[in-house]
Amino acid sequence: MYKDFKLGLCQMSVSMSKEENLSKAAELIGSAVSSGCNVVVLPECFNSPYGTKYFADYAEDISNPDSPTLSALKSIAIQHSIYIVGGSIPEKRGDKYFNTSMIFNPSGEIIGVHRKIHLYDMDVPGGIRCFESDVLSPGDQATIVETEYCKFGIGICYDIRFPEYAWTLSRDESVGILLYPGCFNMTTGPKHWELLMRARAVDNVVFVAGCSQARNTEASYVSWGHSIIVDPWGQHESIDEKEGILIKDIKFQELVNVRNSIWNRKHKRFDVYRQ
Numbered sequence: 001m002y003k004d005f006k007l008g009l010c011q012m013s014v015s016m017s018k019e020e021n022l023s024k025a026a027e028l029i030g031s032a033v034s035s036g037c038n039v040v041v042l043p044e045c046f047n048s049p050y051g052t053k054y055f056a057d058y059a060e061d062i063s064n065p066d067s068p069t070l071s072a073l074k075s076i077a078i079q080h081s082i083y084i085v086g087g088s089i090p091e092k093r094g095d096k097y098f099n100t101s102m103i104f105n106p107s108g109e110i111i112g113v114h115r116k117i118h119l120y121d122m123d124v125p126g127g128i129r130c131f132e133s134d135v136l137s138p139g140d141q142a143t144i145v146e147t148e149y150c151k152f153g154i155g156i157c158y159d160i161r162f163p164e165y166a167w168t169l170s171r172d173e174s175v176g177i178l179l180y181p182g183c184f185n186m187t188t189g190p191k192h193w194e195l196l197m198r199a200r201a202v203d204n205v206v207f208v209a210g211c212s213q214a215r216n217t218e219a220s221y222v223s224w225g226h227s228i229i230v231d232p233w234g235q236h237e238s239i240d241e242k243e244g245i246l247i248k249d250i251k252f253q254e255l256v257n258v259r260n261s262i263w264n265r266k267h268k269r270f271d272v273y274r275q
């Protein structure tokens with residue numbers, strides 16, 4: 001059911017130029033592959049600055065196979081024969097916009113499309129104020145993709161705050177890892193990013209990874225960075241705020257050992273919990 005692999009999280013700096021962002025993604029993925037990664041993840045909004053004012057201008061129609069980001073990621077996946085969890089991009093679909101992740105297999109086929117389910121609306125006095133729902137529509141599907149290593153559960157950023165969603169993904173035994181492209185900020189990042197990633201790993205006894213944009217203090221939305229990989233014990237490795245790649249061998253014996261000794265997955269009391 002599980003096969004070990006090497007995971008790389010590309011914490012990239014995102015600029016105003018889509019072209020530059022796509023070449024940066026290609027460059028970082030190339031470095032991750034040189035270090036032996038079989039699965040590479042990009043951050044939320046990796047082809048566009050994060051922010052509702054940018055989404056319409058950078059959005060792509062991914063029903064068009066020639067759309068620039070889709071075709072770039074497809075060729076990179078084929079070139080290196082790897083899985084790519086393509087962060088997220090603003091997507092235009094009919095007259096609606098979504099925050100969307102495309103997942104590619106080593107043949108360059110799209111094996112999953114996740115549209116951010118929980119839109120990030122938050123107003124912290126003196127801190128972050130963001131209303132994705134001003135522009136975006138929410139996705140309505142839980143996304144699990146099948147790979148030769150295990151099934152991956154996919155969420156985008158704010159989706160991490162919902163334990164019900166993480167359980168919806170990981171109740172399937174063969175989901176070994178939850179992958180969240182993200183972009184927390186300077187208000188919530190220091191307080192919640194690591195906490196939420198570790199909590200979801202321990203709740204569900206899975207690996208969890210959060211791949212962030214690198215921090216750009218000139219941007220209108222400043223990313224926290226600190227891309228992170230958590231094992232099923234809740235132990236984690238992370239990087240700082242700068243551009244870089246976090247790499248880890250995902251070894252599933254660790255997951256099996258924890259599932260065999262801590263039985264919270266089996267002890268759930270759905271007869272007591274209320275909706």
Ligand SMILES: NC(=O)CC(=O)C(=O)O
Binds near residue numbers: 158159161183188192
């Ligand atoms: N950017 C997000 O979607 C979420 C976030 O920053 C937070 O939950 O905090």
